[in-house]
Structure formats: C-alpha cells, structure tokens
Amino acid sequence: MADIFSAVKKIEFKGKDSKDPLSFRYYNPDEVVAGKKMKDHLRFGMSYWHTLTGGGVDVFGSKTYDRPWDKITDEMELAEFRVKAAFELMEKLGVPYFCFHDRDIAPEADTLEETNRRLDKIVDVIEAEMKRTGIKLLWGTSNCFSNPRFMHGAATSPHAEVFAYAAAQIKKAMEITKRLNGEGYVFWGGREGYESLLNTDVKMELDNLASMLQLACDYADEIGFKGQFYIEPKPKEPTKHQYDFDAGTVIGFLKTYNLDKKFKLNIEANHATLAGHTFQHELRIARVNGMLGSVDANQGDLLLGWDTDQFPTNIYDAVLAMYEILLDGGFKTGGLNFDSKLRRGSFDIEDIFYGYISGMDTFAYGLKVAAKIIEDKVFEKFVADRYSSYKNGIGKDIADKKIGFKELEAYALKHEVSTITSGRQEMLETILNNYIFG
Numbered sequence: 001m002a003d004i005f006s007a008v009k010k011i012e013f014k015g016k017d018s019k020d021p022l023s024f025r026y027y028n029p030d031e032v033v034a035g036k037k038m039k040d041h042l043r044f045g046m047s048y049w050h051t052l053t054g055g056g057v058d059v060f061g062s063k064t065y066d067r068p069w070d071k072i073t074d075e076m077e078l079a080e081f082r083v084k085a086a087f088e089l090m091e092k093l094g095v096p097y098f099c100f101h102d103r104d105i106a107p108e109a110d111t112l113e114e115t116n117r118r119l120d121k122i123v124d125v126i127e128a129e130m131k132r133t134g135i136k137l138l139w140g141t142s143n144c145f146s147n148p149r150f151m152h153g154a155a156t157s158p159h160a161e162v163f164a165y166a167a168a169q170i171k172k173a174m175e176i177t178k179r180l181n182g183e184g185y186v187f188w189g190g191r192e193g194y195e196s197l198l199n200t201d202v203k204m205e206l207d208n209l210a211s212m213l214q215l216a217c218d219y220a221d222e223i224g225f226k227g228q229f230y231i232e233p234k235p236k237e238p239t240k241h242q243y244d245f246d247a248g249t250v251i252g253f254l255k256t257y258n259l260d261k262k263f264k265l266n267i268e269a270n271h272a273t274l275a276g277h278t279f280q281h282e283l284r285i286a287r288v289n290g291m292l293g294s295v296d297a298n299q300g301d302l303l304l305g306w307d308t309d310q311f312p313t314n315i316y317d318a319v320l321a322m323y324e325i326l327l328d329g330g331f332k333t334g335g336l337n338f339d340s341k342l343r344r345g346s347f348d349i350e351d352i353f354y355g356y357i358s359g360m361d362t363f364a365y366g367l368k369v370a371a372k373i374i375e376d377k378v379f380e381k382f383v384a385d386r387y388s389s390y391k392n393g394i395g396k397d398i399a400d401k402k403i404g405f406k407e408l409e410a411y412a413l414k415h416e417v418s419t420i421t422s423g424r425q426e427m428l429e430t431i432l433n434n435y436i437f438g
C-alpha cells in the first residue's frame with residue numbers, strides 16, 4: 001500500500017459506543033445479517049470522480065480541497081498518483097468496489113488516439129492495484145458530457161460527428177471495463193436532453209439515443225462483455241429536461257425500443273428527489289418492473305433543489321432503500337456506489353474518511369433495521385390484508401381477468417361499497433420509527 005494518507009490508519013469496526021470518530025459504529029463487514037455478511041449485502045463502492053478527481057469546485061468558486069497530489073503538474077504522473085491514492089483510501093476504508101468514468105482516471109489529449117493510449121497506461125496501473133488488493137470494479141462509464149463537443153448532447157447531439165465520437169468513446173470505455181472485469185457499465189444521460197423545444201427534434205434524438213444503446217449491446221456481444229448494462233435516471237441538470245427523467249420514463253423508453261431485457265436501472269437518491277420522488281419510490285418502481293440493478297448512494301438537500309450529492313446520513317431513507325433492495329433478493333451485479341462528495345468547506349483529508357464512514361454506517365444500520373422489518377413481516381402482512389378482497393369473489397374474478405364492464409356493472413348495481421378500511425398510515429409510520437429507534 002502507498003503511504004499517502006499516513007495520518008489515518010485502517011478504519012475498524014468499534015461498535016456503537018465508540019468515541020473514535022475514525023471508526024465504524026455499525027458497519028461490521030463480516031457480521032451476518034439475514035443470512036449474509038454485511039459486506040456482501042452492501043457491496044460499497046467508491047466514486048472515482050468525487051473522491052479523487054473533484055476538488056470542491058462550484059459555480060461560484062474554484063477548488064478548495066487540500067490534497068497530497070496538489071503539487072504534481074505532470075498530468076500523467078498525477079493520474080498515476082491518484083490511482084495509488086484511490087486504492088489506499090479503499091483499503092483503509094474497507095470499500096471493496098470502485099466506479100469510474102474514462103476521463104476521471106486519465107486526462108484527455110489532443111487526439112482520440114493519444115487519449116486512448118493514456119487510458120491504457122493508467123488502466124495498467126489500476127489493473128496491478130486491483131490484483132494487489134482484491135478490490136473490484138463495480139462499473140465503468142464514459143464521460144460524454146464535459147468536453148465542449150458534447151454541448152448539445154452526445155447520442156442526442158444534432159451533429160452526427162458528435163454521435164460518432166461518443167460511440168468511439170463508449171466503445172473504448174467498454175473495452176477497459178471488460179479488461180478490468182467490471183461487473184457493470186452505466187449510461188447516465190449526461191447532456192442527453194434539451195434546453196428548448198424550439199430547436200429540438202425530440203423524435204430523432206430519442207431514436208438516436210436508442211440506437212447508441214443498441215450499438216453498445218451489439219458491441220458487448222461482439223467482445224464478450226458480460227457485465228450488466230444500467231441506465232441511471234435523472235430528470236434535469238445539466239439540461240433543463242433530461243430524457244432519462246425517472247425510473248418510470250426510462251422503463252417506458254426501453255420497452256418502446258425493445259431494449260428492456262438488456263438494461264437494468266442504477267437508481268440515485270438525489271436524482272429521485274430532483275424528479276419529485278422519494279428514493280424509495282424510484283427503487284420500488286424499478287423493483288416491481290424487475291429492473292432494479294444498482295444504486296448511487298447519496299442525498300440531496302431539499303432546501304436547495306439541485307444535485308448536491310451529499311454523503312447519505314438520512315437513516316429513514318437508508319432503511320427504506322435497504323427494504324426495497326432486500327425484497328428484491330439483494331444486489332446481484334450492483335452495489336451501493338457512493339456518488340457523494342464532500343462539502344466545499346470540508347477540505348481536509350480526514351473529511352474523506354468522515355464522509356465515507358457516515359455513509360457506510362448509515363447504510364449498515366439501514367440494512368439491519370430493514371432485515372428485521374422483513375423478518376417480522378410488518379408491512380407485508382398489513383399490505384396483504386389491505387388487498388385481500390382480490391383473493392375471492394368479485395375481486396378474484398378481476399384479478400383473474402375473467403370479467404368485463406357489464407358483469408362489473410351488474411355487481412355494482414347489487415352491492416353498495418361497504419368494505420373500505422383505514423390506511424393506518426400514522427400507525428405504520430410509528431411502527432417504522434420504533435424499528436429505527438431499536
């Protein structure tokens with residue numbers, strides 16, 4: 001292990017009464033919960049972009065983070081150093097996975113050819129570190145949104161040359177993801193959306209977006225990439241309207257273009273709230289459609305209303321997220337990638353550790369509570385009862401699709417509605433709180 005963060009030792013589980021701020025109180029990787037080790041349920045991931053590449057920049061000000069690599073001026077030397085730093089951080093935190101965009105790990109050069117050469121060089125370093133540590137790649141992706149060429153979108157750019165460039169970039173990113181045994185590949189629609197309908201051919205843009213996804217599937221077959229493809233919904237930001245608005249919209253889009261068997265969803269908490277949904281809502285919609293794949297763990301600030309990507313500390317949300325994930329049978333290829341960044345004012349090295357510890361402990365506690373709620377069948381029993389009228393009589397006929405409007409009218413003419421029961425929301429919320437309080 002490099003010794004870049006020598007002031008911080010490996011973060012250990014010390015239990016809930018620990019006074020050591022650099023310890024886990026709830027995340028105990030080998031502890032078994034609901035028949036599986038915590039680390040295998042949670043499959044935590046580090047986001048390379050926020051943790052290594054980001055510097056605390058916002059629209060009003062420049063970089064604030066104080067990092068050991070700040071003085072390195074050679075771009076490739078810097079990229080290599082960051083790889084070493086990334087793996088040391090993951091080892092010290094006990095984070096078993098990471099996720100990256102192509103442009104996070106290696107700087108873009110003047111030509112695509114040279115950019116790809118640079119990528120290969122850094123992938124060599126990453127591959128060696130993966131071998132040394134056993135840390136794995138949860139998913140790879142391509143940044144087709146930062147460079148000015150993507151100002152009007154990538155797959156949905158009105159300019160075919162940009163579509164071609166994006167395809168070349170995605171092709172290369174898939175190749176390196178495969179080389180690193182990535183368990184998945186994410187498509188987040190960077191600038192795939194529009195600013196104004198006055199200059200936009202929506203139908204052509206949606207067709208082109210679907211074509212790009214189909215081409216990626218074809219290429220995966222060609223090179224034998226077996227990882228899971230994900231789409232990450234987001235309603236707005238950077239564009240006013242992003243095509244992958246929310247889980248429901250993405251599922252509809254994938255079905256329209258016959259792509260739904262090839263993709264699952266990567267649900268991000270802060271994107272859910274930007275869409276006006278809860279995190280649980282997005283997970284539920286993905287789950288009931290058989291498309292829950294992976295999670296970008298973070299949280300927004302409802303008073304701000306933009307993508308603040310904060311480390312998740314909201315225990316209520318974490319419990320309900322883990323509830324959906326467990327009811328889905330747990331992660332298969334996916335995991336909890338902390339697409340989370342430190343506040344601009346949290347510029348010290350220790351803050352990286354505090355950020356990850358807060359998120360990991362929150363989800364560890366969320367897992368334990370959710371497992372108990374499921375074990376006790378608290379909500380399932382209530383919900384099953386609430387819908388029990390579909391188990392027999394007219395309800396069963398409806399559920400079995402055996403009757404039409406005429407029979408239903410005949411039934412309604414004979415039976416006044418007399419069986420409505422309370423939704424008991426407040427009672428259920430109190431029960432949930434009691435499980436959280438422990």
Ligand code: XUL
Nearest residue numbers: 141188232268296307339
């Ligand atoms: C942007 C976002 C991305 C994706 C990967 O809001 O969440 O970082 O997770 O491109």
Ligand code: CO
Nearest residue numbers: 232268296339
């Ligand atoms: Co994300």
